[in-house]
Amino acid sequence: MDDKTIPIKALPPEIRAKLEKRKTNWEVDQFGRALFEQTGECVFIIDMDLRYLTANRQALLLLGYNEREIAGMSVSNVISMGELLDQQISTGDQANIYERILKKKDGTLIPVEIGTSIVSNENGLPIYIQSIVRDISDRKLTEKILKKNSRILSVISEATARLFRSPNIESGISEVLGSLGNVLEMFCCVIFEIEQFSATPQVHVKYRWTEYSAVDFDMEAAIEPFVNRMNLEPDAVLSEIKINGTKSISEYSFLAIPIQGTLGSRGFLGLFDRENNLSWLIAEFDVAQTATNLIGAALQRIQYEETIRLNEFRNRMIVDAFPDLLIRINSDGLILDYSSSPNHPLFIHRDMISGKKLVETWPEEIVSMILGDANKDSFTADFWLEGFQLPFSSSVYESRLHPINPHEALIIVRDITDMVRLNEMKTDFINRASHELRTPLTAVILLADLIQQGGTEEELQEYWRILRGELTRQKNLIDRLLMAGRLESGMMKLENVPLDIIPALVDSIQAVKPIANKKYIELILEAPQDPVNIIGDNSALQQVFINLVTNATKFSPEGGKVSVAVGFSEGFVDVSVTDQGMGIAADAIPHLFEKFYRAKNVTVAEIPGSGIGLYIVKSIVEELGGKIEVKSELNKGTTFMVRLRQAA
Structure with a gap:
């Protein structure tokens, strides 16, 4: 007899008696006997009253029993067969495969796959049950991991899809971290950066998620001991286990995955595991890396959108602060953009005028003058028109046309009414000042000639009095001009x-x-x-x-x-x-x-x-x-x- 079988003499008397009655049939079943002796699977021989008769060595090693302990033991002590086995017994000798949980001698439970078949004699009467058991722990673990990874990918995909659909991506980052933490069974997920421009590298947590029971967890303090290592290897994944924690979390594990090219400094996704091991398979880590890449893409989009938003805001602020009217038109005369200060005489809200033609707003002859002869069909040259008026405004304007490309141009319209009036006042002042300065000088020259010619004492005194008055008048005018200059420059x-x-x-x-x-x-x-x-x-x-x-x-x-x-x-x-x-x-x-x-x-x-x-x-x-x-x-x-x- 092969050493994989149990000697019948070693069995209890009552079991041995049953087997002796069926011994002839057992030995005749040469195929079953060979299978029982040579297979590498776990094989059990079960009596029709559902008690173990014998088992091969593989089966004994799996359960942890010896041959004496297993013989006569009820199947229900090891595995619950349920209704399925009863159905098998009643339906004949066809085999069926199903999964059950098997209980070992030490109490350990393992998942198994069981195939059962009823062996009958020549009269068709069932004489015993042959059960082949296969340990499927590894397969179940793999299935569990696959399901978990599938669930992780599904959750992360849904979270990131919502994130990218959201009008405010930044507010959705914490939601993604929460989904990642729940599905990976972490108690804390953070996105942090290490500031490089300070004397001592600083940890700044940008986004965070923690379980309710871990709200007092100090993330910055937990990360700081590893900053130097992350600086030395900024592109490497950092993994630490058995870190002494706080009162609520005695020990934890920490994993930091680099987020490439997203934050202003070195950015990382930090995961904190309460189970204190981070014993992940490669597939699980790949999922975390995928999530990191998706978050990195979202952060990069945030940066791009923020840059675009800031540029648009800055440009709009510059345009709105510009005192002049800005009109962007195409070669067909269509107004593409229209911006001016509300205080500008020609102010119209851009929503009311964008999309219209400039000739629908201003007289055609004025528009032709503004465009210039060189820009009739396409915009090729700068053009400056100074001193024109519009029928509905008393102000005086100048326009400057600057081509953006042959099909678009920017027109700057400036109100120069005050400048024109100032120029007129300057011209008038120069004329008056010249007159005011020339008149006393003419009188001074005339009086100097009269004094040189001589005269009576009374006449000379009168000449000197008038001369002094004219010179004083000239001095006062010059003093006023100088004072105005000092006041204007702030020197006074x-x-x-x-x-x-x-x-x-x-x-x-x-x-x-x-x-x-x-x-x-x-x-x-x-x-x-x-x-x-x-x-x-x-x-x-x-x-x-x-x-x-x-x-x-x-x-x-x-x-x-x-x-x-x-x-x-x-x-x-x-x-x-x-x-x-x-x-x-x-x-x-x-x-x-x-x-x-x-x-x-x-x-x-x-x-x-x-x-x-x-x-x-x-x-x-x-x-x-x-x-x-x-x-x-x-x-x-x-x-x-x-x-x-x-x-x-």
């Missing part, structure tokens, strides 16, 4: 000190009295007897009020009155200068304090002036923290009110 520094304004007003009135006396104009000061303290600069304030009182005198009729009154408002001292002169037109008041500006009625009346005095007045008052206002009525008079800060 004014004091801001407490002082009594009454003496400054008295001195200013006294300085203008000679001019007022010539026209029999009465200068009146209406002020309290007590000091009126303000914050200011005495010399600069005298310049202000001498200028205002002089103007009031100059524009008042002979025999009129000019009053200077002092009043009070909340925290301010108000000084008003009122005349009974020709007044100022309402449309001229907004321009009074512009450099070189003079109202039309003044120039018509041929009243001399440079148009720079009020510019100096306003600049000084504002430098002292005050403000100036004007009220006027034609042919009735004007009031200038200077509001200055009151001293405590």
